[in-house]
Amino acid sequence: MDRDHILLTPGPLTTSLRTKLAMLKDWGSWDADFIAQTARVRRALLDIVDGHDTHTVVPLQGSGTFSVEAAVATVVPRDGHVLVLDNGAYCKRAARLTQLMGRRATVVPYAEEQPVSPAGLEAQLNADASITHVVLIHCETGTGVLNPLAEVAALCDRHGKGLIIDAMSSFGALPIDARATRFDALVAASGKCLEGVPGMGFVFLRKAVLEGCAGNSQSLAMDLHDQWVYMEKTGQWRFTPPTHVLVALASAIDQFVEEGGRPARLARYEDNCRTLVDGMARLGFKPFLRPEIQAPIIVTFHAPAHPAYEFKRFYDAAKARGFILYPGKLTQVETFRVGCIGAIGRNEMNQAVNAVADTLREMGIPSGAPAP
Numbered sequence: 001m002d003r004d005h006i007l008l009t010p011g012p013l014t015t016s017l018r019t020k021l022a023m024l025k026d027w028g029s030w031d032a033d034f035i036a037q038t039a040r041v042r043r044a045l046l047d048i049v050d051g052h053d054t055h056t057v058v059p060l061q062g063s064g065t066f067s068v069e070a071a072v073a074t075v076v077p078r079d080g081h082v083l084v085l086d087n088g089a090y091c092k093r094a095a096r097l098t099q100l101m102g103r104r105a106t107v108v109p110y111a112e113e114q115p116v117s118p119a120g121l122e123a124q125l126n127a128d129a130s131i132t133h134v135v136l137i138h139c140e141t142g143t144g145v146l147n148p149l150a151e152v153a154a155l156c157d158r159h160g161k162g163l164i165i166d167a168m169s170s171f172g173a174l175p176i177d178a179r180a181t182r183f184d185a186l187v188a189a190s191g192k193c194l195e196g197v198p199g200m201g202f203v204f205l206r207k208a209v210l211e212g213c214a215g216n217s218q219s220l221a222m223d224l225h226d227q228w229v230y231m232e233k234t235g236q237w238r239f240t241p242p243t244h245v246l247v248a249l250a251s252a253i254d255q256f257v258e259e260g261g262r263p264a265r266l267a268r269y270e271d272n273c274r275t276l277v278d279g280m281a282r283l284g285f286k287p288f289l290r291p292e293i294q295a296p297i298i299v300t301f302h303a304p305a306h307p308a309y310e311f312k313r314f315y316d317a318a319k320a321r322g323f324i325l326y327p328g329k330l331t332q333v334e335t336f337r338v339g340c341i342g343a344i345g346r347n348e349m350n351q352a353v354n355a356v357a358d359t360l361r362e363m364g365i366p367s368g369a370p371a372p
């Protein structure tokens, strides 16, 4: 069967045929046509966060993590002190890359089934005046929990702290308004809710902050200030750009706008999420998170209690039916994850639930119910 699988993962995602077709052309990186594509994508990205007055956006080659690392390296001075609010795997990754770049990092742990706490943050900021920056993961993709961005941003503003947001899995779907939410850096990538292909990240940077960031980065390739200065001057990327990824993203953004922009994207993902959770509930499956804190991006389900369950077999059987699931990322409880994002809708989610039902039957598991 040479039909593509439906990717129920948090990236790479299922993309539209039009996005894929946009990649069937070669581009010269110095050429005016490609320079115009880069400029168009940067403008369209700033539109999505209403950031034209205060922010600029700097694209960077690589997966999303490269851009998180670049944002920290560029924005945080070498003697800065970063507070990382940690309720999951991507928070831990942000903390680790901060430490590896030689920045002092304090990690505040929270339970994985809870959002991080603004009250806890306020206590930390009051207790330690040496903190210069806060790192927040907007949607912690490890579980799918939505963290309180507006409250955290307001606290950082009130206390005069820089805020770096990893909005990788939320940008383009959940509301983020640079006029209402104050941040120094916000990181996202091509292959998430904008439904492009993976290969580049981009960082929204407050212009007034970025102007003072020369020399912060200890890495040449990760220096967003340098990338910005060069791009403003020449319109070009400093080093070989991911040309096909960029033009695919340009096409994906056109389709995003045609669909109705961010609100329409969110509405489709909410419908996907509801269809998935309701359908899986009929099979006995239980989500790991309470519905109030579940972002409509990726859902973590408890593994079935039945002794015949084994993730690898479950995964293979679902794959044979055309659907790619995602393993769990929790250490304490056995789970698996199902993404709600990508160029898919209610039909695909219903078909995915049917594939899971069929898979359970094949494995001889009468119900997806977890251990009580």
Ligand SMILES: *Cc1c(COP(=O)(O)O)cnc(C)c1O
Residues within 6 Å of the ligand: 010, 011, 063, 064, 065, 066, 068, 090, 137, 139, 140, 141, 166, 167, 168, 169, 189
């Ligand atoms: C996808 C994602 C990233 C980036 O992961 P890569 O594997 O580097 O693309 C970072 N943070 C969050 C919250 C994500 O969902």
